[in-house]
Amino acid sequence: METTITSCQANICSILKSSHHPKLPRIFPKYGSSVSSAMTRPGSITTTSNNISPINFKIDTGDNNNTIIVESKTVHNDNWLERMAINHLSKAVQETAGLEIDVAWYKGLVMVCEAMFKEFSLKQQRQIVTKALEKAIPSSLLFVIRTLMPPSKSTREFFAIFTTVAVRWLVGPGEIRESEFEGRKERNVVHITKCRFLEESKCIGMCTNLCKMPTQEFIHRTLGTPVNMIPNFDDMSCEYVFGQEPPAQEDDPAFKQPCYKICNAKRKHSTSCLS
Structure with missing residues (x-):
């Protein structure tokens, strides 16, 4: 409006x-x-x-x-279950990175990500996030999902629906959208209206290195389904396209844009923040 x-x-x-x-x-x-x-x-x-x-x-x-x-x-009114999920992920990241942030809820999660972004190389950041996700999500659950849900139209659509429900507390509200996959229409796209992590961090480098790249790798490796995360840095929206292979980093438009001038990570405002 x-x-x-x-x-x-x-x-x-x-x-x-x-x-x-x-x-x-x-x-x-x-x-x-x-x-x-x-x-x-x-x-x-x-x-x-x-x-x-x-x-x-x-x-x-x-x-x-x-x-x-x-x-x-955007104001997010997290319920008790969502707050537990936020603290659980924050603790997993802190333990994996060897950092300690004495702040709870979403602010604490963003603060530990900011600290990690400053202290570690970009390669180390992605490795830490991937390991933290492995620690936060039971491997047995991931194994069952991958075994029972091999790559298919129904699997991709299920992942899209699950994402809008299960990680709303992490990235904000989303909706299911349709795309063309191998010549036919599928509801395999999640459109995040305004990414909570990007809005809070105000850092494009943190978005690409602590969210986009490790999440794409984690989902593909543990669930067997590729996903391409396409952030829009103009309006802070994002799309998750399940079943679509992400482009190589050197060809990805997300790595060709300078960071915001009020980047909370206090990095140089140029593409060096991203790669």
């Missing part, structure tokens, strides 16, 4: 537009006058809303080059 704010909010426009306004450093102390260039796409800032789905407000300043988009931050 996008709404144009008219002249009755002209004072807001003037505050955001003026880099010398005395209130600006107090409202945005971290970014100062650079609010309009906070993200990779200029003119995007993040605020918090109580809505589950973010709402965009378009503020018309009269100058197309200075139009500012204010986007709310």
Whole structure:
């Protein structure tokens, strides 16, 4: 949903537009006058809303080059079971990486990932995440799933449905979509509306190295079904295409985009954050 704010909010426009306004450093102390260039796409800032789905407000300043988009931050109300899953995965990552973060719930999970992203090489990061997933998910369960569900249309569609239900707490709400597989239509695609991990970390490198690559490898190796994860760094959505082989890293568009300017991992904002 996008709404144009008219002249009755002209004072807001003037505050955001003026880099010398005395209130600006107090409202945005971290970014100062650079609010309009906070993200990779200029003119995007993040605020918090109580809505589950973010709402965009378009503020018309009269100058197309200075139009500012204010986007709310998704709020996730995790239940007790989802919190247990978050803490379980966070603990597995910490034990595997040899790190300790004394923060619970999703914030703690993101913090340990940020620490790992800074401390280890990209190759080590992927190895740690893969081992953490093996520790977090019983190998006997994975063996049963792989044995009873060899690659097929029904298996790919089952994995898509299971993903939208089982990992909602990790990546956010998703929906099943259709794609063409070997000449016929299948409901084997999961579209994540806005990835929770990417939104919280604000780091494209963490998305590709701590989520996309190790998850693709883990699912293919343990379940026998390839999956291609296709993040959209403009709107933070993502698609999981079950049955589709992911491209080689050197050909993957996800590794050709610079990181956000407010990357929480404090890495250099260039493609060196990704590879």
